[in-house]
Amino acid sequence: MLAALAEGESEIVNFLPGHDCVATAKALEALGVRISRLAPDRLLVRGGANLKPPGGPLDCGNSGTSMRLLAGLLAGQGVAAELHGDDSLGRRPMRRIIEPLARMGARIDALGKDGRPPLRIAGNSGIRGVSYELPVASAQVKSAILLAGLGARGETCVGEPVPTRDHTERMLPSFGMSIERTNGRTCLTGRQPLRAARIDVPGDFSSAAFLLLAGLIGPREIQVGAVGVNSTRTGFLRMMDAMGGTLQVAARRTSGAEPVADVMAKPGMLQGALLPASLVPSAIDEMPAVFAAAACAMGETVIEGAGELRLKESDRIAAMVAGLKKLGVDCGETPDGARILGGRVLGGEIDCKGDHRVAMAFAVLGLVAKGPVVIRDVDCVDTSFPGFADTALQLGLNLEPIE
Numbered sequence: 001m002l003a004a005l006a007e008g009e010s011e012i013v014n015f016l017p018g019h020d021c022v023a024t025a026k027a028l029e030a031l032g033v034r035i036s037r038l039a040p041d042r043l044l045v046r047g048g049a050n051l052k053p054p055g056g057p058l059d060c061g062n063s064g065t066s067m068r069l070l071a072g073l074l075a076g077q078g079v080a081a082e083l084h085g086d087d088s089l090g091r092r093p094m095r096r097i098i099e100p101l102a103r104m105g106a107r108i109d110a111l112g113k114d115g116r117p118p119l120r121i122a123g124n125s126g127i128r129g130v131s132y133e134l135p136v137a138s139a140q141v142k143s144a145i146l147l148a149g150l151g152a153r154g155e156t157c158v159g160e161p162v163p164t165r166d167h168t169e170r171m172l173p174s175f176g177m178s179i180e181r182t183n184g185r186t187c188l189t190g191r192q193p194l195r196a197a198r199i200d201v202p203g204d205f206s207s208a209a210f211l212l213l214a215g216l217i218g219p220r221e222i223q224v225g226a227v228g229v230n231s232t233r234t235g236f237l238r239m240m241d242a243m244g245g246t247l248q249v250a251a252r253r254t255s256g257a258e259p260v261a262d263v264m265a266k267p268g269m270l271q272g273a274l275l276p277a278s279l280v281p282s283a284i285d286e287m288p289a290v291f292a293a294a295a296c297a298m299g300e301t302v303i304e305g306a307g308e309l310r311l312k313e314s315d316r317i318a319a320m321v322a323g324l325k326k327l328g329v330d331c332g333e334t335p336d337g338a339r340i341l342g343g344r345v346l347g348g349e350i351d352c353k354g355d356h357r358v359a360m361a362f363a364v365l366g367l368v369a370k371g372p373v374v375i376r377d378v379d380c381v382d383t384s385f386p387g388f389a390d391t392a393l394q395l396g397l398n399l400e401p402i403e
Helices: 017-031 063-077 095-103 141-152 167-173 205-218 236-241 277-296 307-310 317-327 357-363 376-383 387-392
Strands: 009-015 032-038 042-047 081-084 109-110 120-121 131-132 156-157 179-182 185-189 198-200 222-228 245-254 256-264 301-302 328-333 337-342 350-353 374-378
Touching: 017 032, 017 063, 017 376, 032 063, 032 185, 042 167, 063 095, 063 141, 081 277, 095 109, 095 141, 131 245, 141 167, 141 185, 167 179, 167 185, 179 387, 205 222, 205 245, 205 256, 205 277, 236 277, 236 337, 277 301, 277 307, 277 317, 277 337, 277 357, 307 317, 317 337, 317 350, 317 357, 357 374, 357 376, 357 387, 376 387
Parallel strands: 009 198, 131 156, 350 374
Antiparallel strands: 009 042, 032 042, 081 120, 109 120, 156 185, 179 185, 222 256, 245 256, 301 337, 328 337
């Protein structure tokens, strides 16, 4: 999205061709951005021209990130468009971005019930900066406001109650944007020119977490190289440390503005633990892997402060607890988390609710289950981790497609 606004040609290296990223690229192309595929994992984006109203609705697929960030981008650029998505995305709340963007002068209507998608954005060149305190920690909302602020008159500031992933803030200076970050607030002055850049994307920690889980509970150690270890993304590592997991982080270095490292997970007995709510924002997308780890741990694990999981591609608390019960795990939901008494995982059939991370969590549990684990509707995994099945086979998971 930033490359689309930047003057010149930006090269994106290590592009992840998952459904979410592809949906974003296609939406930008529909807005008049020229994108060339140099290789499966390399894109060339020719930016700088004004975005144009698309000829029809923009399809965000399953990606809440795409919809929320595109809404901010389009509002800031004054471009009229409708944002649509699949059935799962159609159930996700959008008022959390509509309200702050409306304060900036944007006109956005949610066409679904109770502030749900589709979203209709009216053309409006009068966006102005805003000072906004996030009521709930959300990197997507924060980034939507900052993207809108790029085209706004004056200064835009966003404060957050606890740190959330900060990839947008780290990337903006790479495109020549001057920003200020102090005491949990990020501020920028709108209408600064952006210049093209080369962006080397680190390995996705959210995908790596499921491989590291396999190393913790499976028969052999697993190393994931050159994965992003931004501190706003690595709550999973700290949770596994609290549960006695052996994880080694080595060869720390930087890739652009992002820290990367090689991470190794070694098998061992996990222990149940009270996982602090303060770690949840930095592990929000990895929480299905945390639930799976808890099912293998000796003793009780208590997860708190994770109510946002109920608003993801599925209600991930309900989906994980229901699936774990199918596998014989003693567990129960709480309003914002779960209590899981681990130590024994049986076989069973799982409904992953079309949720890619739930599907991957139960696939990895197949390493330790006493019987076959059958997971329905697994095509969704390509949303974030195309090639997961092949990678899992290499790691020793015995996966078989069924009709």
